[in-house]
Amino acid sequence: MAKLSESAVAQIEAICDRYEGEKTPLMMILSDIQNEYGYIPLEVQRIVSQKTGLSVAEIYGVVTFYSFFSLEPKGKYVIGCCLGTACYVKGAQIVIDRFSELLGIKPGETTKDGLFTLDALRCIGACGIAPAVSINGKVYPKVDVEHVEDIIESYRKEAKGA
Numbered sequence: 253m254a255k256l257s258e259s260a261v262a263q264i265e266a267i268c269d270r271y272e273g274e275k276t277p278l279m280m281i282l283s284d285i286q287n288e289y290g291y292i293p294l295e296v297q298r299i300v301s302q303k304t305g306l307s308v309a310e311i312y313g314v315v316t317f318y319s320f321f322s323l324e325p326k327g328k329y330v331i332g333c334c335l336g337t338a339c340y341v342k343g344a345q346i347v348i349d350r351f352s353e354l355l356g357i358k359p360g361e362t363t364k365d366g367l368f369t370l371d372a373l374r375c376i377g378a379c380g381i382a383p384a385v386s387i388n389g390k391v392y393p394k395v396d397v398e399h400v401e402d403i404i405e406s407y408r409k410e411a412k413g414a
């Protein structure tokens with residue numbers, strides 16, 4: 253198991269300290285850790301447990317229940333394909349399958365080069381423009397399976413600074 257650096261431990265402890273005195277600080281702590289540290293592995297959950305007095309089992313349960321928390325580092329670009337009902341009936345499964353095929357990863361996985369993470373999401377509140385795909389917060393409306401390759405390429409180019 254990877255050992256956390258001293259600065260990472262200090263960062264996690266400082267985030268926990270922000271919510272000292274809060275009655276139910278766990279979601280706030282975990283959200284900040286996800287945003288600032290990038291993921292919430294077991295070593296980090298242990299620190300949160302020591303700081304809050306909550307059991308690791310309880311923290312683990314929360315981290316694994318919500319899809320926006322991650323046990324693994326995420327890619328530079330997080331592709332969230334909505335598989336909610338409105339998107340599903342408009343072909344979202346074909347769209348996510350195409351992302352999966354072109355990237356060589358399943359939903360929940362990250363490409364080896366660390367560039368892309370593919371996530372299957374529930375409704376993201378954009379049913380009127382189904383099927384919707386969100387990439388690092390930017391929402392792509394009415395995504396056609398034919399456009400998936402171009403979308404991926406545009407991010408590959410951006411990553412190369414082109």
Ligand code: FES
Nearest residue numbers: 336339375378379
């Ligand atoms: S079901 Fe996909 S945005 Fe609502």
